[in-house]
Amino acid sequence: MTKFFLTISFLWLLTFSVFSQKHRTRIENRPNFDKLMFHYGFYLGLNRNDFKVDYRPNSITDNPNVIVEPKTGFNVGLIADLRLHKNINLRFEPGLVTNSKKLTFEYITGPDSEKIRDNVGSTFLHLPLILKFSTDRLDNVRPYVLGGVSFDHNFTSNEKNPDDNFSGSFRMQTSNFMYEIGIGIDIYLYYFKFSPSIRGIFAINNEIKYDDTSPSQWTDPINYLGTRGVFIHLAFE
Known part of the structure; x- marks a missing residue:
């Protein structure tokens, strides 16, 4: 996931760097946009969230392995932007995010219905506070x-x-806490600013809730389970 994110980010920057050099124009759209103290907007996008799973010694198995199969989800939200400096902005981007995953506990013996948890869904309110550093x-x-x-x-x-x-x-x-990093480009159009970006999101806390009954073949072997994913973020401001 990390290698994929870094590769896509590099290609993203390279593409727009070449584009900006080959297509320079003397006409500036919305020349005073970045002088605004506050501005607002909205965003749409896609996401593909996985789980990072770490294991711990347990009485169930010596070789725990949980296979995570992520599916593509959707995100939508609003943007409130505060200009702190000509190159630094503080942004609040509340939104809704949906996605789902299939978990297969490979080490569990027995019927498939006991080792698979399908459509482990997440519909969550995402409340990020972002610092944006622009050239x-x-x-x-x-x-x-x-x-x-x-x-x-x-x-x-x-x-x-x-x-x-x-x-x-x-x-x-x-309730969970995340951190995210990303890279993108502002494109100033005649009526608005279009701002595509690619972001990586990573859970800070352990998201699993352990079973009440112990020993549990599903949760006892898991030491940590946390979201990690990639967001394609299309902002209109």
């Missing part, structure tokens, strides 16, 4: 990098569900 504007383009932290409320976590994996219910924590 100086080059005609109608402006590359940037960003980083920040977020609070995520998982509406489909099942945390308060009294049924655990012994009843077929995979549970996760409702």
Whole structure:
């Protein structure tokens, strides 16, 4: 996942660097846009979220292995941007994110229904606070990098569900903290600024909720389970 993110980011920068050199123009769209103290917008995008899984010594198995099969999801939200410096902006980007995953506990013997948790879904409120560091504007383009932290409320976590994996219910924590990093470019168009970016998102805390019954073949071998993923983020400001 990390190698994929770095490779895509490099290609992204290279493509727009070449584009900006070959297509320079003397006409600047929205020349005063970056002088605004506040501005607003919205974003749309796609995501592909995985889980990082670490294991711990347990009485169930010596070789725990959980296979995670992610699916492509959708994200949408709003943007509030505060100009701190001509090259630094503080952004609040609340939004909704959906995705789902299939978990296969390979080490569990027995019927497939007992070792697979399908459609482990996440529909969550994503509340990131982002610092955006931009270069100086080059005609109608402006590359940037960003980083920040977020609070995520998982509406489909099942945390308060009294049924655990012994009843077929995979549970996760409702409240989680993430950090994210990204790279992108502002493109100044006649009526608005279009800002595509690629972002990596990573969980800070352990998101799994352990089964109430112990020993549990599903959760006892897991020391840490946390989101990691890639967002394609298309902003309109």
